[in-house]
Structures are given as C-alpha cells and as structure tokens.
Amino acid sequence: MKKKAIILILAIILLISLYLALFAGYNDIGFNLFKKAFNLNNDTDSMILSLLRYPRALKALIAGSSLALAGMFMQAVTKNPLAEPYITGVSAGAGLGIVLSILFFNTINYSIFGFLGALIASFLVIIFSGFSRFSIAKLILIGLSINVFSSAIMSLIILVNPMKSYTMMLILSGGVTNNEIISNKILIVIFIIFLLLSALFVPKLNFLRLDSSLLETNKNKKYFYSAIIIVLSALLTSTSVFCAGILGFIGIIAPQISKMLLGQDYRYLFISNILIGSSLVLMADFIARVIIYPLQVPLGLVVAFIGAPIFVYFLTKKGDMFND
Helix, strand or coil, rough: CCHHHHHHHHHHHHHHHHHHHHCCCCCCCCHHHHHCCCCCCHHHHHHHHHHHHHHHHHHHHHHHHHHHHHHHHHHHHHHCCCCCCCHHHHHHHHHHHHHCCCCCCCCCCCCCHHHHHHHHHHHHHHHHHHCCCCCHHHHHHHHHHHHHHHHHHHHHHHCHHHHHHHHHHHHHCCCCCCCCCCHHHHHHHHHHHHHHHHHHHHHHHHHHHHCHHHHHHHHHHHHHHHHHHHHHHHHHHHHHHHHCCCCCCCHHHHHHHHHHCCCCHHHHHHHHHHHHHHHHHHHHHHHHHHHCCCCCHHHHHHHHHHHHHHHHHHHHHHHHHCCC
C-alpha cells in the first residue's frame, strides 16, 4: 500500500509539472490558457498551445522518461549505481552528429543527425564489445574510447569554425526541439513501442540482480539479456537526444530517487522512473522558459543546475544507497 501511495504522489507531481510546462508563464499561473485547452480555435492562445506548448511538453515527457529508463537499465546491467545512459558513447556520438549538421546544413534537422550519431556510436560500442564474449568492463572502456574520440573531433570542428561555434555550443546545451521531421503521432507510437519493450524486459532486471554465483549456470542467458537491455537503453537514449538534445544527470538521479522511495523491485521502479524522469525534464523546461523571460536558458543547463545538487546529496548523505 505504501508503494502504491508513493506512485500516486509521483503521478500527481507529474501532472503539476505538466500543467506548468503547458499553461504557466513568467507572470501567470496559466488558468486562462488552461481553459483554452478545452476549446481550441484560431486565436493567439490556441496557436501557442497547439504549435508550441503541446509539442514541447510531449518531447520533454518522452526525453525524461527515456533517459530515466535507460539509466535504470544501465545501472541494473552494470550493477553500478553511477552508470548512466551515455556510457555507450551516445552523448559524444550525438554531439558529433549535431555539430556536423550545423557545419554542413546550417542547423536544419540537427536533431535527426544527433539521433543518428547517438545510434551509430552506441551500436559501435555494442558491436566492439562482442556478443560471444560480452563483458561489462569492456563495454565501459570501449564506450569511454568512443566518447573521447568523438569529443576530440567535435572540439576540433568547433575550434576551426568560430562563425558557427556559438550556435553549436548553444544547441549542444540541450533543448526541446520543434522540428517536424517525425510527426508527433509517429513519435508517440515509437515511444509506446519502446515502453512496451522495456516493460517486457523489466522482470529480467530482477533476474540480473541475483548473485554472480547463482548466475554462473545461466551465463549465456545473462549475457543475452544484458546485451538486449543495453541495446534497448541505447535506443531510449537516442530517442531522448532526438527530442531534447543531450541532458545530463537525469539518467543517474531518477533511478536513485526511485530506489530511495521504492526499494529494489524493478516492477515498481519501472513506473516510478517514468514519472520522475518526466517530471524533472518538464519542470526544467518550465524554468528554462520563464526564469529570464523573454530569453530562454538552454534546457541542459537548467537540468544540470537541478541535477548536480541532488547528485551530490546522494553521494554525501545517502552513500549507502549506492550498494545495490
């Protein structure tokens, strides 16, 4: 009953975050805009909702959920509470894809290039890690190598293109995209498919938590589940990059908050990570939009300002949580 009550409270927090992201402004709690949501027409408020707020909130929700689930998967597979979704080279691969798109295409469709860069980098790491002799240590080291190599190329491109460096750095700071490369309906379908796949493999996470000696007789099954879950984590993270760019900390702190509240059962952690990750990014998007209105702070910076203190708190005050 306690766990269900916590899930209910998290759902209420998500609804509040969603309301703020959709309707509230820098000097307005948003009641008038909220009433417009039930009667959209051709006026300015309706256009703001349908063309700006709804797509932003949808992508923030998908980005937060995807990152939190990806972080949960990576921490479960590696048995490392500090593991995060970008461990497979996703962040540097996405950043390199974004920088190349700005260099050659003047920011047009940069999100799809970031998505492709993230996918390519993560799958290179997974392939080089090998399926027959799969090793978490090898995965981490190869992911680190891909990250360093991609980051070096990205830094070189930024340095030798000073005219575009500001745009590159601004977009790399993260932000909810407004592109229409993929319609919102298709994006929702893709996200639901990934959610269903994630739910399918949640019971396997409890299996992977078993002691290594117990898993010795099921080593092949362990490697198979680990590889599939890492691929799924890479897909979720790449989807997040497509929606909101590169966002740090969400994939670390959302799983840790979930464990603090609900323990180690991944059936509950699956739901709580979706709720917490979504709430964090929605709230960060609201803050980014209003804190220095009419200017907008990059979403990635707001997420970092929120996430870093929480992360330090876990390290200093809740150190025992990092023993799975």
